[in-house]
Amino acid sequence: MSPILEISNLYKNYGSTEILKDINVSINAGDFLVLVGPSGCGKSTLLNCIAGLEPITSGTLNIGGQDMTNVSPKDRDIAMVFQSYALYPTMSVAKNITFGMKVRGVDPATQERKLQQVAQQLQIEPLLKRRPGQLSGGQRQRVAMGRALVRDPKLFLFDEPLSNLDAKLRVEMRTEIKSLHQNLGASMVYVTHDQIEAMTLATKIVVMKGGVIQQVGSPAEIYNRPANLFVADFMGSPAMNLIPAKTRSNGDGTHIEIARRDGSQIVLKDRRNRDLPEDVIIGVRPEDIADPARASSSAGQEADCLIDVIEPAGADTYAVMQLGGKHVTARLHAETTATPGATQRLSFDLGKVSYFAPDTGLRLN
Amino acid sequence: MTDLTLTPVQTRQSHIGKAVLRWSLYILLGVFALFYLMPLFVMVTTSLKSLEEIRTGDLVALPREVTFEAWRTAWSSACTGIQCEGVRPFFWNSVLIAIPAVTLSTLLGAMNGYVIAQWRFRGANLIFSLMLFGCFIPFQVVLLPMARLLGMMGIAGTIPGLIFVHVIYGLGFTTLFFRNYYVSIPAELTKAAKVDGAGFFRIFWSIFLPLSLPIIVVTVIWQFTQIWNDFLFGVSFSQAGTQPVTVALNNIVNSTTGVKEYNVDMAAAIIAALPTLLVYVVAGKYFIRGLTAGSVKG
Ligand SMILES: Nc1ncnc2c1ncn2[C@@H]1O[C@H](COP(=O)(O)OP(=O)(O)OP(=O)(O)O)[C@@H](O)[C@H]1O
Numbered sequence: 001m002s003p004i005l006e007i008s009n010l011y012k013n014y015g016s017t018e019i020l021k022d023i024n025v026s027i028n029a030g031d032f033l034v035l036v037g038p039s040g041c042g043k044s045t046l047l048n049c050i051a052g053l054e055p056i057t058s059g060t061l062n063i064g065g066q067d068m069t070n071v072s073p074k075d076r077d078i079a080m081v082f083q084s085y086a087l088y089p090t091m092s093v094a095k096n097i098t099f100g101m102k103v104r105g106v107d108p109a110t111q112e113r114k115l116q117q118v119a120q121q122l123q124i125e126p127l128l129k130r131r132p133g134q135l136s137g138g139q140r141q142r143v144a145m146g147r148a149l150v151r152d153p154k155l156f157l158f159d160e161p162l163s164n165l166d167a168k169l170r171v172e173m174r175t176e177i178k179s180l181h182q183n184l185g186a187s188m189v190y191v192t193h194d195q196i197e198a199m200t201l202a203t204k205i206v207v208m209k210g211g212v213i214q215q216v217g218s219p220a221e222i223y224n225r226p227a228n229l230f231v232a233d234f235m236g237s238p239a240m241n242l243i244p245a246k247t248r249s250n251g252d253g254t255h256i257e258i259a260r261r262d263g264s265q266i267v268l269k270d271r272r273n274r275d276l277p278e279d280v281i282i283g284v285r286p287e288d289i290a291d292p293a294r295a296s297s298s299a300g301q302e303a304d305c306l307i308d309v310i311e312p313a314g315a316d317t318y319a320v321m322q323l324g325g326k327h328v329t330a331r332l333h334a335e336t337t338a339t340p341g342a343t344q345r346l347s348f349d350l351g352k353v354s355y356f357a358p359d360t361g362l363r364l365n
Numbered sequence: 366m367t368d369l370t371l372t373p374v375q376t377r378q379s380h381i382g383k384a385v386l387r388w389s390l391y392i393l394l395g396v397f398a399l400f401y402l403m404p405l406f407v408m409v410t411t412s413l414k415s416l417e418e419i420r421t422g423d424l425v426a427l428p429r430e431v432t433f434e435a436w437r438t439a440w441s442s443a444c445t446g447i448q449c450e451g452v453r454p455f456f457w458n459s460v461l462i463a464i465p466a467v468t469l470s471t472l473l474g475a476m477n478g479y480v481i482a483q484w485r486f487r488g489a490n491l492i493f494s495l496m497l498f499g500c501f502i503p504f505q506v507v508l509l510p511m512a513r514l515l516g517m518m519g520i521a522g523t524i525p526g527l528i529f530v531h532v533i534y535g536l537g538f539t540t541l542f543f544r545n546y547y548v549s550i551p552a553e554l555t556k557a558a559k560v561d562g563a564g565f566f567r568i569f570w571s572i573f574l575p576l577s578l579p580i581i582v583v584t585v586i587w588q589f590t591q592i593w594n595d596f597l598f599g600v601s602f603s604q605a606g607t608q609p610v611t612v613a614l615n616n617i618v619n620s621t622t623g624v625k626e627y628n629v630d631m632a633a634a635i636i637a638a639l640p641t642l643l644v645y646v647v648a649g650k651y652f653i654r655g656l657t658a659g660s661v662k663g
């Protein structure tokens with residue numbers, strides 16, 4: 001089966017500024033691709049290029065196996081939900097949803113049937129006669145979704161559809177979008193700068209920075225094996241601990257030395273033999289630094305650490321300390337005995353440790 | 366803070382002070398209003414007097430005996446040069462010029478504004494600057510070239526010719542109005558419509574025009590006032606039979622022989638001014654709103 005969307009060597013310039021550089025992405029039917037990255041990295045621009053709302057400077061862009069470079073948005077068989085929703089202010093909700101069908105000359109009976117179907121699906125039946133100005137943010141968001149869903153396109157494009165909602169509604173809508181995707185089996189490209197949204201929704205994630213793709217992979221790959229320091233730091237909350245360390249190899253594995261604040265060292269041992277330079281940055285997720293009692297696997301290596309700050313977060317308590325000159329976060333039991341200013345015995349699990357080169361920032365293992 | 370420390374006497378004094386200030390303001394405004402209404406008052410009263418009374422009476426006095434004779438004369442039998450049919454035929458000329466010219470210039474301005482604000486083609490800003498520049502070219506400068514052009518087009522001295530002139534001259538302003546209104550409309554709206562399959566004209570008709578009522582009212586009032594009150598183009602590009610009411614008014618006032626019929630002049634002037642007054646009264650509310658409004662909340 002050919003990919004539903006295939007982008008190769010895409011470049012996009014505005015005037016003389018390069019906004020997107022050498023973008024290569026492809027997704028299969030039914031995939032949920034999430035584009036994630038900090039503000040201004042070119043996510044919306046890439047989405048607009050896919051939609052045909054912005055011309056591409058070079059490269060190729062195929063949808064459903066067909067070259068789309070010179071195809072106008074209306075003939076690309078896509079539907080898009082915009083960040084600002086972009087509902088037509090003078091039309092009722094019903095007219096907003098059916099506008100696309102009306103323009104395409106779909107007969108009124110079909111329009112009505114599809115409208116009812118989508119309205120029911122999104123639970124917006126009571127709103128159909130209202131104007132967008134008379135809706136709440138969440139309701140507008142649903143209408144914008146409805147306008148896309150009613151079209152039944154080959155590819156859905158979403159530009160940060162949840163960023164204007166409050167935290168609670170955002171989580172609800174996130175679940176709803178996920179179940180929508182599962183029920184429809186539709187292919188989607190979804191832009192967000194919220195890495196949690198990216199992790200929960202995606203079957204495939206593209207992490208971007210400054211118009212360049214940093215990594216493409218499944219949520220698990222991105223989370224467990226970040227390709228560079230940027231991805232490691234960007235994905236995950238609290239962020240991955242990135243600790244400068246020294247390595248020493250001998251026959252039975254790698255010794256990792258991390259400096260405490262008082263000048264003493266924690267020495268951890270990675271049993272696998274690695275070919276590493278002497279200076280590295282090791283990446284350890286907060287959940288891999290735990291109370292010894294909680295650490296499930298026997299892989300944990302214990303060490304004493306001086307705790308600076310305790311941050312209770314309900315289900316867990318985060319403990320912040322200083323290692324290798326950096327703040328390091330550990331994820332502890334909610335009922336941990338750790339107290340600020342006191343030494344606490346912690347268990348380090350190096351099963352999923354990442355090594356990065358300090359100079360290039362690239363992953364070493 | 367200071368309010369809390371005031372004694373009751375001081376508060377009362379400040380209340381009185383406020384009231385005095387307020388009433389002086391009202392009186393001042395009233396005086397200004399009277400001052401500006403004075404000419405209209407004199408015009409109306411004079412037009413309702415007989416010539417006899419005008420000669421013997423006081424300029425600002427109310428008419429002793431109200432007569433509509435002068436209005437009748439002004440409308441249908443006053444002489445404009447050799448012809449003595451009143452302002453009526455010219456009034457209709459003005460209507461025939463103003464309505465199509467206002468409609469066309471508003472519609473074209475809306476279209477131009479839409480293109481410049483929402484379709485940002487290469488050179489859009491340059492074209493917009495040139496059109497803006499066009500707003501500030503004095504009428505006199507275009508008179509001769511325009512006369513030449515109208516002659517070449519074969520519509521010199523005709524009503525379509527005058528419509529053409531007014532549409533062209535008005536485009537700069539109408540484009541400016543609509544462009545400034547449409548730049549505040551988010552570009553995502555156009556994008557959404559494009560994805561929905563709508564084309565250039567469809568987006569204009571179905572999405573932008575329905576949004577534009579306030580700015581349409583502003584433009585229509587502006588253009589109607591300009592075109593209806595225009596004298597220079599009217600006198601330069603018309604001939605007997607196609608002159609607008611402003612030109613006729615001038616002719617009535619200037620071509621009386623013997624006794625000056627002030628009452629007829631006044632009545633004719635009021636008739637000529639009535640449509641613009643009417644437009645303001647009917648649509649003035651929207652005018653203010655349209656000038657200040659701009660952004661559209663989704
Ligand atoms: N029309 C334009 N002309 C010139 N530069 C532009 C234009 N539109 C966007 N840019 C630039 O392109 C870059 C990427 O913009 P884009 O809107 O794609 O960012 P984004 O990743 O969607 O950010 P956000 O998360 O804030 O929405 C930005 O640096 C922006 O300044």
Ligand SMILES: [Mg+2]
Nearest residue numbers: 043044045159
């Ligand atoms: Mg964006």
